[in-house]
Amino acid sequence: MKQQRYNFTLTELLAVIAIIAILAGLLLPAINGARVRAKTAACLSNQKQVTSFIRAYMNDSDQYFMSATGGDWHNWGYTLNRRNLVSDVRVLRCPAILNYSQNSGDPAQFTNEVGEIYGAVYNDKGFDFRGTAYLYDSTNKVQVSPTQLILGGCTVSSANKPVHLLNLSGDASATAGNLYKIHGNFSNVFYLDGHAESIQEADLNKRYYPKVSGEGAEKVAAGYKFLTE
Numbered sequence: 554m555k556q557q558r559y560n561f562t563l564t565e566l567l568a569v570i571a572i573i574a575i576l577a578g579l580l581l582p583a584i585n586g587a588r589v590r591a592k593t594a595a596c597l598s599n600q601k602q603v604t605s606f607i608r609a610y611m612n613d614s615d616q617y618f619m620s621a622t623g624g625d626w627h628n629w630g631y632t633l634n635r636r637n638l639v640s641d642v643r644v645l646r647c648p649a650i651l652n653y654s655q656n657s658g659d660p661a662q663f664t665n666e667v668g669e670i671y672g673a674v675y676n677d678k679g680f681d682f683r684g685t686a687y688l689y690d691s692t693n694k695v696q697v698s699p700t701q702l703i704l705g706g707c708t709v710s711s712a713n714k715p716v717h718l719l720n721l722s723g724d725a726s727a728t729a730g731n732l733y734k735i736h737g738n739f740s741n742v743f744y745l746d747g748h749a750e751s752i753q754e755a756d757l758n759k760r761y762y763p764k765v766s767g768e769g770a771e772k773v774a775a776g777y778k779f780l781t782e
Contacts, residue, residue, distance in 0.1 A: 592649040593736040593751060596707065599644050600741055600749035603671060606638045607704065608747060616682040618704075620675035620718075628717055629675075629705075630667040639663075645670035647707040649735045650715055671743075672708025672719030672730050676765045682745065687763045690770045697770040699746035703762045706742035709733045709780055721762045721773050732757075734779035754779055 720729035732740040739751035
């Protein structure tokens with residue numbers, strides 16, 4: 554009678570390890586993809602909340618929006634906080650960007666953390682959205698829909714540090730950052746009408762932003778490049 558064996562041979566053990574390694578190699582990309590999609594969805598949810606805060610502020614301020622120029626008092630996130638619209642800075646941040654100096658969520662720390670939030674387009678005096686001043690591109694002689702006018706997005710500086718100023722002109726800036734390719738091949742942006750979307754570089758030149766000079770809308774620069782890791 555043949556004796557029953559209860560142990561593995563070295564060949565069998567190596568075969569099992571090889572199969573597990575192959576399965577892990579197949580599963581990891583799917584897991585990473587799911588993680589990216591989850592963070593992208595969380596970011597878009599944050600941005601939609603941001604637009605509701607901005608809309609509430611504008612409705613109470615004759616459609617005026619202070620984006621950002623210098624210190625705390627000119628920072629758009631701090632402006633929302635002063636109106637008691639935002640207390641937790643984390644809702645103003647992209648959850649996929651990790652290079653934050655602080656992330657306590659403590660309202661007492663808001664003024665220290667608010668410089669590292671979604672970047673907003675800006676000028677020295679903010680934007681007055683009454684009428685159609687920012688819904689006309691005088692260069693190309695076309696009307697601009699609020700669904701095409703970008704107010705902000707996932708922005709970092711050249712050092713990959715989150716920054717509350719967004720540059721869409723294509724020019725180098727010491728203070729403003731560029732959109733960050735953090736969601737796969739996309740970056741998330743939010744618009745004047747209140748929606749947010751994931752967008753690729755190739756589609757940016759179909760979108761507009763309020764001119765820094767405060768004189769209407771301007772198309773995003775052709776060849777605009779996302780900052781990358």
